Amino acid sequence: MSAQSIIIDVVRSRFPFCIVWTPIPLLTWLFPFIGHMGIALSSGVIRDFAAPYYVSEDNMAFGKPTKYWQLQPSFANGGIEGWDSSIIEASEIYKTHVHNLFCDNCHSHVATALNFMQYGGSNSWNMVKLALLMAWHGKYVSFPAYVKTWFPFFAIVIIVVCILIFF
Template sequence: MVDVVLDSVNEPPTVDDCINLEDPERDLYPFSVVWTVIPFLTWLCPIVGHVGICDSQGRVWDFQKSKTIIIDRMKYHRPIKVWRFFRATGTDVASQQGRAHLLLSNRRIPEQWDRIIVDGSNLYTQYTYHWKNRNSYHHVAECLNRVDPNSSVHYRTSTIIWRLLKEGKFVRKSSILVVYLPLIILLLLLIIIILLVVTLATRKH
């Protein structure tokens, strides 16, 4: 069982207060889904990775192994890409889908968001990790589907992958190299090997 306690203040923090806590140096991304590489697998297929979901304070909640949620630290690597599920628009909030009604029933968005993550994470502390059928994507999807149970959008692994590709942003320019440089090097080596084999075969004839 896991729980979260917001910082003690006289009044609940606003959405703007929380969004202003974003700090790439400390890996804080409020109201966001974050993605990172899985060594070797991501290098071979860049869309393969590991995800976590961040609370209103920006701390990542990560389903890393069976019955275990780790807070404030991702498995494998620091966050590489961030999908900001909410963005500030003046005094209002809109999702990346442009739907401003999410979580606005009583304006206590940070508290509601954190409760959703706690409830989804508590459920996953009962589950055995499985690389295919019960992994970090399933944990994040469980949390996101609690945001608006009546929504026509149902999050699953493929949905999260697509939204990260479409709307995710690399946290820094060097992150692009972390994802794609190994694959580029492997492809170049493969091309060189093929050219050498073709050249040697040609010489023999």
């Protein structure tokens, strides 16, 4: 694998070996750590569990990624081939699932892929662990992406504080 093949290309939305995240309108405005998650193949093409019985490819449900966390394919059982085949297998399974915001969602899809590849020697990946690790390790693709994530939350906080102070 060449160094060129693992380079992030934000303009084309190519994030090889990455978990990606984007805000969900209204929900992320109130809870900025909650958002929509997907996982990218070695080619950088993103797969995300977007709706009941539907895993999108190369078109995330809530827009282009604002954050990413690039992982090491060598930590996947089977390397690059194991990485890709695990994502494909998880995606095929999730095409048969009903989407549930609290129990079986986009984070669960990513966790299933990581469990299939036994990423980092672990098969205990879950949505809570992924949410925490994305919050810790995730990098914003740009400053405007950071603003897109946090501005609505801070605007709501400022409005609420003003209302409480002045009324």
